Amino acid sequence: MTTADPKGVLTGAHYLDGDHAAAEGGLAAGCRFFAGYPITPSTEVAERIAARFPQIGGLFVQMEDEIASIAAILGASWAGAKTMTVTSGPGFSLMMENFGLGLMMEVPTVIVNVQRGGPSTGLPTLPGQADMMQARWGSHGDYEVIALSPSSPQESFDYVIKAFNLSEQYRLPVLVMMDECVGHMTEKIVIPKAEEIEIVPRKLFHGPKDAYRPYEPDSDMIPWMTRAGDGYRFHTTGLTHDERGYPVMSAECQEKCVHRLVDKIRKHADDIVVLEEEETDGAEVVVVSYGISCRVSVPAIERARAEGIKVGSLKLVTVWPFPERRIGELAEKVKAFVVPELNYGQMCYEVERCAAGKARTILVPHGGGWVHDPKSIHQAIKEGAK
Amino acid sequence: MPQGARPTPDSTRSKYWRKPLDADRIKIPHGEIHIAVNRCKGCQFCVEYCPRHALEMSSDFNVKGYHYPVAKPGNLCVDCRLCQMLCPEFAIFCVEEGEGEDEGTAKADGKAKEAGE
Amino acid sequence: MTTKTGVAPDLTHPMDGLLRMDRMPHIWCPTCGLGTTVTAFATAVESLGLDLDRLAVVSGIGCTGRVAGYIKVDSFHTTHGRAIPFATGLHLANPKLKVVVISGDGDLFAIGGNHFIHAARRNIDITIICVNNFIYAMTGGQVAPTTPVTSKAATMPYGNFEQPFNIPHLAESCGAVYVARWSALDVRRLAKSISEAILKPGFSVVEVISPCSTLYARQNRLGTGLDLMRFYHDNCEIRHGADTRELAIDYQSKIVVGKFVDRERPTYLDSMNKWYSEAFGGRYETYEGSVK
Numbered sequence: 001m002t003t004a005d006p007k008g009v010l011t012g013a014h015y016l017d018g019d020h021a022a023a024e025g026g027l028a029a030g031c032r033f034f035a036g037y038p039i040t041p042s043t044e045v046a047e048r049i050a051a052r053f054p055q056i057g058g059l060f061v062q063m064e065d066e067i068a069s070i071a072a073i074l075g076a077s078w079a080g081a082k083t084m085t086v087t088s089g090p091g092f093s094l095m096m097e098n099f100g101l102g103l104m105m106e107v108p109t110v111i112v113n114v115q116r117g118g119p120s121t122g123l124p125t126l127p128g129q130a131d132m133m134q135a136r137w138g139s140h141g142d143y144e145v146i147a148l149s150p151s152s153p154q155e156s157f158d159y160v161i162k163a164f165n166l167s168e169q170y171r172l173p174v175l176v177m178m179d180e181c182v183g184h185m186t187e188k189i190v191i192p193k194a195e196e197i198e199i200v201p202r203k204l205f206h207g208p209k210d211a212y213r214p215y216e217p218d219s220d221m222i223p224w225m226t227r228a229g230d231g232y233r234f235h236t237t238g239l240t241h242d243e244r245g246y247p248v249m250s251a252e253c254q255e256k257c258v259h260r261l262v263d264k265i266r267k268h269a270d271d272i273v274v275l276e277e278e279e280t281d282g283a284e285v286v287v288v289s290y291g292i293s294c295r296v297s298v299p300a301i302e303r304a305r306a307e308g309i310k311v312g313s314l315k316l317v318t319v320w321p322f323p324e325r326r327i328g329e330l331a332e333k334v335k336a337f338v339v340p341e342l343n344y345g346q347m348c349y350e351v352e353r354c355a356a357g358k359a360r361t362i363l364v365p366h367g368g369g370w371v372h373d374p375k376s377i378h379q380a381i382k383e384g385a386k
Numbered sequence: 387m388p389q390g391a392r393p394t395p396d397s398t399r400s401k402y403w404r405k406p407l408d409a410d411r412i413k414i415p416h417g418e419i420h421i422a423v424n425r426c427k428g429c430q431f432c433v434e435y436c437p438r439h440a441l442e443m444s445s446d447f448n449v450k451g452y453h454y455p456v457a458k459p460g461n462l463c464v465d466c467r468l469c470q471m472l473c474p475e476f477a478i479f480c481v482e483e484g485e486g487e488d489e490g491t492a493k494a495d496g497k498a499k500e501a502g503e
Numbered sequence: 504m505t506t507k508t509g510v511a512p513d514l515t516h517p518m519d520g521l522l523r524m525d526r527m528p529h530i531w532c533p534t535c536g537l538g539t540t541v542t543a544f545a546t547a548v549e550s551l552g553l554d555l556d557r558l559a560v561v562s563g564i565g566c567t568g569r570v571a572g573y574i575k576v577d578s579f580h581t582t583h584g585r586a587i588p589f590a591t592g593l594h595l596a597n598p599k600l601k602v603v604v605i606s607g608d609g610d611l612f613a614i615g616g617n618h619f620i621h622a623a624r625r626n627i628d629i630t631i632i633c634v635n636n637f638i639y640a641m642t643g644g645q646v647a648p649t650t651p652v653t654s655k656a657a658t659m660p661y662g663n664f665e666q667p668f669n670i671p672h673l674a675e676s677c678g679a680v681y682v683a684r685w686s687a688l689d690v691r692r693l694a695k696s697i698s699e700a701i702l703k704p705g706f707s708v709v710e711v712i713s714p715c716s717t718l719y720a721r722q723n724r725l726g727t728g729l730d731l732m733r734f735y736h737d738n739c740e741i742r743h744g745a746d747t748r749e750l751a752i753d754y755q756s757k758i759v760v761g762k763f764v765d766r767e768r769p770t771y772l773d774s775m776n777k778w779y780s781e782a783f784g785g786r787y788e789t790y791e792g793s794v795k
Contacts, residue, residue, distance in 0.1 A: 032793035033596050035588075054779045059595050059793050064621040068588035071581065071618075075561070075592030078579065079600065081793035083592070101582050227794065228577040228593060229600050231556035235523065235572055237580035246526055247572065247580070422514045427533035430729050435688070452533070471546060471690040474531065474538025476516045 002201050004028050004161075006194035007056045013190050018182040019044035019086075021153040021189050022112055023052070025160030026084050028197055031110070032058040033081040035072035037065055037091060040124040041180040042114035045086040066091035070098040070111070074173075077107045078236070080202070080227035082164060084110040088180075089118045089131055092138070100139035101238045102173035103261060106215070106223065108202060110163045112176040114183040115291075115342075117368040127180040128368030129291055130343035135175050136320050142258050144265035146272060147175040147320040149290040150182055154189045159317070165200040166272065170264060171222050177319060179342065181292040181371060205232070214245040215257070221264040265321055274317035275326060279305075283312030284335045285384040288327070288351050290316040292371055293340045300377035309385045319347065327354035336384030340364035340377045360384060417465030417480040419457045425477035428452030432469035432478055438462045441469065521545045521555070523575050530569060534728025536687030536713030540634050541570060543690050543711075544605070547697035559602045561590040563610035565641045566715075567634040570605045584614030587622045590629050596793040598628070598772055601701060608635040608649040612668055616648070623677035626705045628770045632697060633670060633708065634687075636715035637752075644718035651754035655722045672747040674708040675764050681707035682747065682764035686735035687714060689760065696762060705770050712739070712758055725755075 008027035016024070023045045026034070034053065036046040046062065053060040059076075063069040066087050073083035087095060092113045102109060115131050117123025131138075135147045146166050148159040159176055167174040205212055205224035214234045215223045223243075226232045239247035240257050265272065280286055285304070287297050294315045304311045314330070316323065327337070327350075336359055339348035344365045352361040364380045366372050406412070419440070426448055432455050433441045440462035441455040448454045455478065457463065463480060470479040522545075531537045548558065555576050562571035564583035571578035577600075581589045586604045594602040604611075611619055611633050622629065638656060639645040646656035649667045656663055674682045681703045685693040693711060700707035712735060714720065714728035725731060735758065743761040750759050769777070772790065780787040 033592070035592060054783065054787065054790075057788055057790060057793075059790060061591075061595060063588060063591075064617055067585060068591075068618055068621070071585040071588035072592030072595070074581075075579070075589035075594075076596035076793060077592075078577075079593050079596035079792075079794055081596040083596070083793075097582055098585060101585075227597075228559045229557050229597055233556070233575050233577060235578045235580070237572065238582055239580065244525075246523075420514060422516060425528065429534040429727075431534070431539070431732060434729060434732070468690070470517070471542050471694070472539055472688070473542070474533075474535055475528065476518050476522065476538065476542065479516050479518075 002199050004194040004197035004199050005030055009194040009197065010191050011193050013188060015186060016153055016189050017044070017184050017186045018150065018153040018156040018178055019114065019184065020048050021157040022086070022160050022176065022178065022183075023048035024191060025157040026110070026164070027052060027056065027058070028157070028191065028194075029082065029161040029164035030199055031082045031084045031164065032056075033073065033076040033083040034058065034060045034085065035063050035069045035076070035083070036085045037063055037069050037087065039066070039088045039091045041116055041183050042086040042088050042112065044183070045112060045114070066094040067098060070095040070102070073109045074098060074102050074105070074107050077109045078228050082108070084112065086112040086114065088114050088116045088124070089122060089128070090120070092131055092134065096138045099173055100141060100143070103139065103143045103145075104238050105236050106171040106225070106261070107173060108167040108171055109173045110160065110167055110176060111173055112160065112178060115177060115179040123369050125180065126369045127292060127371065128342050129179050129293065130346065130368060132177060132319060132341070132343065132346040135177055142262055144262050145175060145320045146170065146172065146265065146318065147177050149177045149316060149319045151291050151294040151315070152182060153185060153187045156182060157189050157191065161197060165198070168200045168202050169222070170268070170272070171203070171225060175320075177291065179291050209233070213243045215241060216243040217260060221260055221267065269321045270325070272318060272321055273323045273326070275323055276315040276317060278313045279310070280312030280314060280330060282310055283333075284310045285338055285381050286312040286314050286330055286334050287338045287340065287377070287381065288314045288316065288347070289340055290319050290347065293342060296371045296374055297340055297377050300374040300381060303374070303378050304381040304385070309381060311381055316347070322350045322354070324354045327351055328356065331355035331358040334359050336360040336362055338362045338364060338377065338380045338384050340366070340372050340380070342366050342368045342371065415465045416461060416483040417463035417467075418483050419463050419469070420479050420481065421455060422477045423454045424449045425475045426452055426454035427475055428454065429474060431472040431474070435472055436469055437466060438464055518542060518545050521548065521575055523573055526573060529573055531566060532717045532728075534714060534716040535566070536636070536711070536715075536728060537566060537570065537634060539687045539690060540632070540693070540711050540713060541573065543694040544574070544632065544697055546690070546694040547701065550694070551698050551701060553601060553701070557600055559593055559600050561586045561593065561602060561604050563606040563615060565607040565610050565639065566636070567605060567607035568610060568641070584610055585618065586610065587615060587618040587629075587631070591622055591627050594627060594629050595772070598792055603630045603632065603701065605632045605634070608633060608637065608670070609639045609647040612648045612670065612673070620673070620677045623674060623679045623706045625771045626678055626680060626768050628704050628772065629706065630697075630700045631706070631708045632711060634711045634713045635670065636713045636719055638715055638719040640715050640718040644722050649752070651752055653754045654719070657722070667752070669747065669751040670708070670710045671750045671763050675747045678706065678768065679708045679764060680705035680766050680768050683708075683762040684710040684712065684750070684760045686712040686739050686758065686760060688732045688735045689739065699762075699765075703765070705768055712760070
């Protein structure tokens with residue numbers, strides 16, 4: 001474990017919106033390479049980084065499209081840099097193929113999706129939370145992802161750093177699923193001193209050249225990485241590969257290669273999952289929410305509590321991997337889960353799946369374009385308490 | 387690469403050739419051709435483009451079932467290494483005669499070293 | 504599952520040091536020009552005395568895309584069409600790396616076309632070796648953006664009616680600083696061009712006209728790769744400095760080869776560093792990489 005490079009840490013109290021805070025989070029985490037493409041409502045992240053990077057020795061490049069952006073951050077990560085990109089729905093869709101490449105090659109990097117109304121061009125300047133399932137299943141093939149969902153500018157800063165740390169620890173591109181509301185809301189954020197920010201360093205191999213196997217898993221299921229130029233003469237490919245990084249076309253190799261990509265997250269889910277629970281002990285209804293919908297749920301929960309309903313709240317800091325175990329435990333004790341989301345039903349199905357029929361799951365849908373009226377959430381809580 | 391007809395063996399014996407005046411001072415290099423017989427896939431690039439026509443395809447098959455090149459008799463190789471550069475299978479290379487011995491290489495005058503698995 | 508056929512343990516080819524011998528034999532067909540192109544590349548790299556630890560090869564998808572897997576340097580087999588932006592990231596993050604993209608005509612100019620033109624425009628200091636076999640060979644011989652008019656392809660079963668790209672012209676118009684074209688037969692000149700391209704600062708492109716026996720030749724009943732090489736022998740005309748507008752390739756027509764463009768332009772990083780040092784009035788630290 002190391003601490004942040006002070007060059008990129010804007011220590012102090014600031015009044016920033018989520019996009020700007022996310023940019024500062026990247027800088028504080030040590031990101032020094034950014035390749036992106038403008039897309040509302042994420043563009044401010046890129047613009048801030050474009051302004052800040054030349055001051056601190058980073059490289060910003062606006063690529064010709066989102067596909068080029070994600071390809072470039074993967075390449076730069078292989079050179080040893082900490083890299084990130086930002087986008088929104090349409091760009092997120094474009095990035096899916098190379099997101100898969102990053103997962104298959106096990107490349108640490110961070111992709112921020114400031115979600116907007118969809119599908120297609122949708123509502124570019126208005127919030128949505130409808131890419132949550134896409135975050136999990138958007139690329140083709142089998143894999144597991146890690147995705148975080150901030151609900152404030154402060155969290156945008158914090159979770160981007162967390163995303164970088166997770167990406168280095170588990171060697172994969174990590175997603176930060178913001179939304180336009182959080183991205184464009186301005187609040188006070190406090191950036192600590194560099195020495196107070198914990199940074200997970202890249203797991204780089206330093207042993208003898210002929211001993212290196214790019215995809216030989218360590219005891220934690222994660223292989224040691226190297227950097228282009230360090231003399232290990234490695235090969236890496238998007239094809240299913242063996243521990244030497246060489247493509248092997250067989251079911252046995254697929255099992256060995258791909259199953260580990262899935263397991264390295266699944267088997268560490270307990271370490272990765274982060275939740276913020278409040279009054280879930282003894283609750284009749286638990287509101288499961290993420291992103292901006294957490295903030296909107298607060299008045300609804302307070303009102304329901306004032307009416308005598310025991311309401312707990314479960315905030316998903318990590319949305320993926322989904323907290324299967326915790327939901328399963330709570331389902332034994334509560335009457336219902338209420339899931340408010342800015343979509344017509346995405347994470348609610350995960351809640352329902354994990355509740356396994358032991359508790360009701362009540363979705364409070366909203367197409368996006370604005371946030372929920374807390375009344376609708378309050379209504380659902382009352383319904384759940386019946 | 388000149389346009390027109392492919393070079394024929396007779397072009398070296400045209401009536402207009404004479405022995406160069408410095409022929410005794412200039413040493414024509416001689417090469418030793420090494421062929422990894424079992425790498426060959428019978429493409430014939432080397433046979434076709436050797437400027438000295440020093441190679442021909444053997445009537446034998448290698449382990450993959452392809453005919454492979456063999457050096458013609460007569461010490462024709464001049465170590466130009468065009469075969470080495472053209473071969474798509476990294477199956478043939480030349481060394482200057484007398485230098486660069488590999489284990490098991492037969493010392494020969496422009497003879498091919500054939501090796502198998 | 505596949506039996507590994509090794510190569511003669513008592514016979515080491517001079518190139519074996521640069522090849523991943525544990526992956527030989529390669530997958531390319533007999534009379535394919537790719538092995539020859541790899542040899543030309545290896546010759547170029549050797550003649551330059553490059554530090555092989557600092558050389559990186561990036562390829563896309565296709566027969567040429569497999570080149571990365573056989574060369575023993577840091578090598579990347581990326582997604583279809585995206586070798587150039589990947590290489591851009593690799594290079595910009597660590598400008599000390601020498602990054603070479605080796606990919607096919609379809610990978611670079613169809614799906615990858617947009618990335619090609621922008622990297623050329625920006626003059627990113629990478630080298631592109633485009634192996635042009637006029638077809639999508641790996642997937643079974645479909646039409647490519649370089650397939651000459653009238654030739655047959657799997658998705659043009661009645662003959663191709665689309666006008667193909669003139670690659671040197673495209674490269675020049677987009678800003679490439681070095682553009683050359685050679686056939687796979689002309690290995691020495693090809694190796695020399697590759698050397699020059701690698702050394703040249705900026706976006707350098709070498710197009711290699713390469714025989715494809717199993718798809719292009721067979722579908723058009725042109726024989727094998729050897730017959731295509733004979734065709735190149737008889738029909739390639741060297742015209743250095745030719746106007747790139749005149750370099751289109753028609754079906755079984757004359758092919759003009761040579762070095763067409765060799766000019767000076769500031770590279771992306773040179774422009775960036777100069778610009779920022781002026782903008783920041785001397786407080787700017789020259790960017791030398793994103794990696795400590």
